[in-house]
Amino acid sequence: MRQVYLDHMAAMPVRQEALDAMLPYFREHFGNPLSLHDYGEAPREALEKARAQVARLIGAQEREVYFTSSGSEANNLALKGVMFQNAKQGKHVVVSQIEHHSILNSALTLQKLGYDATFVPVDQHGLVDPEQVAAAVRDDTILVSVIHASNEVGTIQPIAEIARQVKSKKKGVLVHTDAIQTAGTIPVNVDELGVDLLSLAGNAFYGPKGAAALYIRRGTRIMPLIDGGIQEGGRRGGTEDVPAIVGLGIAAELAQQEMPQRMAHLSALRDQLIAGLTAIDRVYLTGHPTARLPGLVSVVVEYVEGEAMLLLLNMNGIAASSGSTCTSRALKASHVLTALGLDAALAQGSLVFSLGMDNSHEDVAYVLQVFPPIVERLRAMSPLYKKS
Amino acid sequence: MRQVYLDHMAAMPVRQEALDAMLPYFREHFGNPLSLHDYGEAPREALEKARAQVARLIGAQEREVYFTSSGSEANNLALKGVMFQNAKQGKHVVVSQIEHHSILNSALTLQKLGYDATFVPVDQHGLVDPEQVAAAVRDDTILVSVIHASNEVGTIQPIAEIARQVKSKKKGVLVHTDAIQTAGTIPVNVDELGVDLLSLAGNAFYGPKGAAALYIRRGTRIMPLIDGGIQEGGRRGGTEDVPAIVGLGIAAELAQQEMPQRMAHLSALRDQLIAGLTAIDRVYLTGHPTARLPGLVSVVVEYVEGEAMLLLLNMNGIAASSGSTCTSRALKASHVLTALGLDAALAQGSLVFSLGMDNSHEDVAYVLQVFPPIVERLRAMSPLYKKS
Numbered sequence: 001m002r003q004v005y006l007d008h009m010a011a012m013p014v015r016q017e018a019l020d021a022m023l024p025y026f027r028e029h030f031g032n033p034l035s036l037h038d039y040g041e042a043p044r045e046a047l048e049k050a051r052a053q054v055a056r057l058i059g060a061q062e063r064e065v066y067f068t069s070s071g072s073e074a075n076n077l078a079l080k081g082v083m084f085q086n087a088k089q090g091k092h093v094v095v096s097q098i099e100h101h102s103i104l105n106s107a108l109t110l111q112k113l114g115y116d117a118t119f120v121p122v123d124q125h126g127l128v129d130p131e132q133v134a135a136a137v138r139d140d141t142i143l144v145s146v147i148h149a150s151n152e153v154g155t156i157q158p159i160a161e162i163a164r165q166v167k168s169k170k171k172g173v174l175v176h177t178d179a180i181q182t183a184g185t186i187p188v189n190v191d192e193l194g195v196d197l198l199s200l201a202g203n204a205f206y207g208p209k210g211a212a213a214l215y216i217r218r219g220t221r222i223m224p225l226i227d228g229g230i231q232e233g234g235r236r237g238g239t240e241d242v243p244a245i246v247g248l249g250i251a252a253e254l255a256q257q258e259m260p261q262r263m264a265h266l267s268a269l270r271d272q273l274i275a276g277l278t279a280i281d282r283v284y285l286t287g288h289p290t291a292r293l294p295g296l297v298s299v300v301v302e303y304v305e306g307e308a309m310l311l312l313l314n315m316n317g318i319a320a321s322s323g324s325t326c327t328s329r330a331l332k333a334s335h336v337l338t339a340l341g342l343d344a345a346l347a348q349g350s351l352v353f354s355l356g357m358d359n360s361h362e363d364v365a366y367v368l369q370v371f372p373p374i375v376e377r378l379r380a381m382s383p384l385y386k387k388s
Numbered sequence: 389m390r391q392v393y394l395d396h397m398a399a400m401p402v403r404q405e406a407l408d409a410m411l412p413y414f415r416e417h418f419g420n421p422l423s424l425h426d427y428g429e430a431p432r433e434a435l436e437k438a439r440a441q442v443a444r445l446i447g448a449q450e451r452e453v454y455f456t457s458s459g460s461e462a463n464n465l466a467l468k469g470v471m472f473q474n475a476k477q478g479k480h481v482v483v484s485q486i487e488h489h490s491i492l493n494s495a496l497t498l499q500k501l502g503y504d505a506t507f508v509p510v511d512q513h514g515l516v517d518p519e520q521v522a523a524a525v526r527d528d529t530i531l532v533s534v535i536h537a538s539n540e541v542g543t544i545q546p547i548a549e550i551a552r553q554v555k556s557k558k559k560g561v562l563v564h565t566d567a568i569q570t571a572g573t574i575p576v577n578v579d580e581l582g583v584d585l586l587s588l589a590g591n592a593f594y595g596p597k598g599a600a601a602l603y604i605r606r607g608t609r610i611m612p613l614i615d616g617g618i619q620e621g622g623r624r625g626g627t628e629d630v631p632a633i634v635g636l637g638i639a640a641e642l643a644q645q646e647m648p649q650r651m652a653h654l655s656a657l658r659d660q661l662i663a664g665l666t667a668i669d670r671v672y673l674t675g676h677p678t679a680r681l682p683g684l685v686s687v688v689v690e691y692v693e694g695e696a697m698l699l700l701l702n703m704n705g706i707a708a709s710s711g712s713t714c715t716s717r718a719l720k721a722s723h724v725l726t727a728l729g730l731d732a733a734l735a736q737g738s739l740v741f742s743l744g745m746d747n748s749h750e751d752v753a754y755v756l757q758v759f760p761p762i763v764e765r766l767r768a769m770s771p772l773y774k775k776s
Contacts, residue, residue, distance in 0.1 A: 005427065010420035011627070019414050026407050026596060032399035036698050037707040039393065069457030069598065072616035072626030084501060102625050105615035112611075113472060203627060208414060210457065210598045210629035223500075225613065227493035228460035237490050238460030239399070239591060241598035244629070310424050319425040 001317040004363045008295060009151055009181070009354035010321055015206040015254060018247040022208065025243040033240055034231065043242045050249025054213050057252040058179075058198060059189035066214045066232045067245050071180040071201030072102035074214040075145075077225040077236070078176045078197045079106040082143045083115055085223035090140035091115040094166075096128045096157075097339035099147050103178055104335065107145075116140075124341050125288040126155035134165035137173055145176040148188070148198075152323060152336040152352060153287030154296030156182070163194035174220060180204050180212075181293060184255035186263060196220050202244070206357075207251030211244035262357055266295035269355045269364050273297045276368035280375060286340060286350070295355040300342060303385035304378045306350045312374045318367055321352040345384075389705040392751045396683060397539055397569070397742035398709055403594040403642060406635040410596065413631040421628055422619065431630045438637025442601050445640040446567075446586060447577035454602045454620045455633050459568040459589030460490035462602040463533075465613040465624070466564045466585045467494040470531045471503055473611035478528035479503040482554075484516045484545075485727035487535050491566055492723065504528075512729050513676040514543035522553040525561055533564040536576070536586075540711060540724040540740060541675030542684030544570070551582035562608060568592050568600075569681060572643035574651060584608050590632070594745075595639030599632035650745055654683035657743045657752050661685045664756035668763060674728060674738070683743035688730060691773035692766045694738045700762045706755055709740040733772075 025046060031039030033047050048062070055062045068074045083093055095107050097119045107117040118136045122128050128146055137144065144166045149156045163175040176197035182188050183198070184205025190198055197220065201212035216222060216235070228237015255262075274297055277283050282302040301309065306322030313320055323334035337347035353367070379385040413434060419427030421435050436450070443450045456462045471481055483495050485507045495505040506524045510516050516534055525532065532554045537544045551563040564585035570576050571586070572593025578586055585608065589600035604610060604623070616625015643650075662685050665671050670690040689697065694710030701708055711722035725735035741755070767773040 007420070007423060007425065007427065010423050011418055011427070011431075013416075013418040014414040016415070026402040027404070028401075030399055030401040031707075032395070035395060035398050035707070035709070036695065037395065037702040039395065039399070039707050043399075069461070069629065070614070070626030073457070073614050076614045076616075076625075084497075087501075100616075102614070102616035105612075105625070109472075109611065109615050113475075208629075208631070209627055210632055223497065224493075226458070226461050226464045226490070227497050228464075228488075228490035237464075237493070238458030239597055241457065241596075241629075241632070243596070244598050244632070307424065314425040319419075319423065319427050321423070 002366050003317045004359070004366055005319045006353040006355060006359065006367065007319045007321050008356040009352065012203060012206050012356060014208045014247060015251055017254060018207055018250040021250045022243040022247040025246055033242065034229065046242055046246050047240055050245045053249035053252045054200070057188070057256050058183055058200065058215060059191055060215050061218065063233070064215055064218055066216055066235050067240060068212045068214055068236060069210055069241065071178070071199055071204070071212045073225065074199035074201070074212050075100065075102040075178050076106050077214050077222070078199060079103060079110065079143065079145060081222040081225050082174055082176070082197070083110055085221045086142045090142045092118070092138055092141040094118045094120060094133060094136045094141060094144045096120050096122060096146045098122050098126055098150050098152070098336045099145065100151055100178055100180070103145055103147065122339050126150055126153045126286070126336070126340050127288060127291070128157050128162065130158055130162040130165040133162050134169040137166055137169045139170070141170060141173055143174045143176060145178065148177045148179040148182040149293050150287065150336060151181050152334055153298045153340065154292035155288040156291045156293065159193045159195065167194070184252060185293065185295070187259065190215055190217070202248035202251050205251050205255040208244045208247040210241050211248035213248070263294045265357065266355050269359055269361065270294060270297055272361060273353060273364045273367065276364070277371070280372055283375070286337065286342070297353040297355070299351050300337070300346050301349040301351060301375055302346060303382045304349045304375055306348060308378050309351055309374060312378070313371070316370045318370065321354065322350045323352070390754050391705045392747070392754055393707045394741040394743060394747065394755065395707045395709050396744040397740065400591060400594050400744060402596045402635060403639055405642060406595055406638040409638045410631040410635040413634055421630065422617065434630055434634050435628055438633045441637035441640045442588070445576070445644050446571055446588065446603060447579055448603050449606065451621070452603055452606055454604055454623050455628060456600045456602055456624060457598055457629065459566070459587055459592070459600045461613065462587035462589070462600050463488065463490040463566050464494050465602050465610070466587060467491060467498065467531065467533060469610040469613050470562055470564070470585070471498055473609045474530045478530045480506070480526055480529040482506045482508060482521060482524045482529060482532045484508050484510060484534045486510050486514055486538050486540070486724045487533065488539055488566055488568070491533055491535065510727050514538055514541045514674070514724070514728050515676060515679070516545050516550065518546055518549040518553040521550050522557040525554055525557045527558070529558060529561055531562045531564060533566065536565045536567040536570040537681050538675065538724060539569050540722055541686045541728065542680040543676040544679045544681065547581045547583065555582070572640060573681065573683070575647065578603055578605070590636035590639050593639050593643040596632045596635040598629050599636035601636070651682045653745065654743050657747055657749065658682060658685055660749060661741060661752045661755065664752070665759070668760055671763070674725060674730070685741040685743070687739050688725070688734050689737040689739060689763055690734060691770045692737045692763055694736060696766050697739055697762060700766070701759070704758045706758065709742065710738045711740070
């Protein structure tokens with residue numbers, strides 16, 4: 001049976017070049033980058049090389065890149081680190097309603113700890129309105145955080161315009177963007193976006209799990225989330241995961257080099273898949289029709305449950321997702337689809353295909369051949385569908 | 389020139405068996421453990437296998453083991469997670485004065501955020517007195533955290549007695565121990581220690597960097613440090629670093645199997661090195677003479693600076709440390725040695741040799757041949773030494 005992996009948003013294989021670069025750091029150059037003796041030298045140089053590679057990917061300075069263990073850690077560091085550090089100046093944070101759970105739940109945690117959070121709504125395409133974000137900014141607002149592109153519906157947000165309007169409403173408000181789905185995938189530049197903090201993760205562009213980064217603009221006041229030694233300029237304690245960071249660096253370099261080809265390839269597959277899927281009766285694209293990630297196809301299928309579709313697709317060798325990966329086992333209606341105004345029943349029929357470099361037009365053709373009978377079969381079992 | 393690595397506390401090479409086990413999870417079994425399709429299966433099973441391996445190492449139940457990215461993260465999660473979650477019940481935490489920076493600085497951060505911390509002193513051997521810890525417990529005390537064995541002077545604390553006395557002083561007080569230097573090195577059992585939380589890290593027993601764990605006794609109230617999805621029972625968000633966790637599991641299993649042999653080998657080398665070093669004029673052992681880690685030799689050398697010794701040792705192919713790794717580049721007097729009552733000048737002469745399985749009696753003999761002339765040479769340049 002043909003195997004078609006269309007869940008790159010959940011996980012990607014590490015690029016061979018990245019893995020090859022990592023290997024010497026497990027046993028040969030195993031030293032601690034902080035060590036004063038010779039064993040510290042190669043790991044220390046490797047860290048700084050990776051920092052430069054990541055900095056180049058997003059147009060940052062090297063010293064503005066802080067390594068973390070995951071995109072979620074970077075997001076938590078941004079929200080909690082900034083709010084904790086600046087608590088005397090204010091306790092209000094603004095986020096959108098379609099943030100990743102690492103942002104959303106950080107905001108909820110801050111609320112529990114005596115902070116205040118505003119959740120700005122989105123339109124039916126998942127777009128955040130910069131004016132609404134600016135309107136949510138108050139005298140005590142310290143930070144605004146909006147996801148660069150939704151991991152569930154792929155909509156790309158006007159971050160630059162949001163940052164501009166927020167900062168013209170109140171000077172000094174910090175702007176963070178969760179760019180985990182965009183950095184390494186589409187062009188991302190911290191100065192063009194006008195952000196003070198930006199999260200990225202290597203496993204979103206063929207780097208290993210276990211290495212991610214938070215960009216922190218020079219001069220930004222932030223408290224560590226993980227206190228410890230003097231690693232990462234004192235902003236993130238704990239021995240650096242040198243092999244994973246080396247892999248992240250190589251993956252960042254490759255992503256930058258190959259980005260135009262990757263984007264062209266993914267967009268072509270995406271458009272082919274969207275056209276085929278939405279040709280099926282009562283299958284609707286979610287997210288923005290044009291301002292969307294090159295590799296993300298998200299739909300809702302009326303009268304069918306996402307989980308049932310996933311199981312039948314899996315039986316046909318096709319791996320996909322429903323809602324976000326983090327909630328796929330939580331069996332809750334996606335907060336993102338709810339924010340888009342979809343009713344709970346329709347949101348249950350969510351399906352997300354995330355494409356990768358190794359996917360082909362034949363893969364997409366196979367999905368489009370296998371999927372319609374699956375929908376038909378499941379709908380045949382749905383009492384709601386029969387009545388309609 | 390002979391190369392003698394005696395800085396295993398700072399970093400260790402990953403065991404070949406652990407690395408071999410990790411490799412398939414980078415590119416072959418690369419999936420996300422949360423995925424509902426087939427690609428999630430192997431990573432999910434690997435995670436749970438590693439969880440069982442780690443649980444066995446410390447006598448815990450599998451569901452009480454929560455993976456983190458580093459020992460520092462585990463320590464931060466323990467302190468901040470417990471204090472944040474239980475803030476309504478009390479805001480007081482008790483730690484010792486010789487904690488690792490990830491505990492010490494977490495306590496200082498909690499102070500900044502409106503919590504209260506007590507730092508219990510130690511005796512000249514670095515021993516914490518259980519009675520003094522219990523005496524520090526107040527009505528509003530939520531958590532006591534004492535390091536199981538110091539990473540700087542190797543003293544092993546009477547954690548079981550501390551837990552017993554603390555809990556008899558106030559029922560319900562939680563006890564955490566930072567067992568990063570002991571788990572995988574000497575026998576550690578959460579029930580025998582009587583702790584509610586315990587931190588361990590794979591890179592302290594030949595596992596990879598990037599994987600560690602916090603033991604959380606069932607029923608313990610704790611807030612995530614890293615909010616996110618439903619990974620790790622909702623207590624630690626972020627995609628799991630499956631390869632590193634697999635390596636941690638194998639390393640835990642090997643550590644458990646080989647522990648008696650490793651301890652015997654390390655203790656013999658340790659005693660040989662201590663005997664040789666303390667035979668040098670005005671070189672003093674720091675930490676406890678008997679209740680100490682099998683592989684840790686810590687001394688202070690009067691009239692000599694630690695950094696100068698490290699450089700000359702390094703020129704002779706010997707890698708060692710001064711104070712803790714996290715402070716070795718911070719050039720501050722070690723808070724641990726200061727807590728032991730050493731004056732700042734003497735503390736500057738700190739030297740830490742941490743032994744590993746691959747070290748031999750010949751390695752130790754080489755150090756004992758090379759080191760005395762280094763001390764002599766440096767003292768010859770010291771105006772203080774000449775005067776004395």
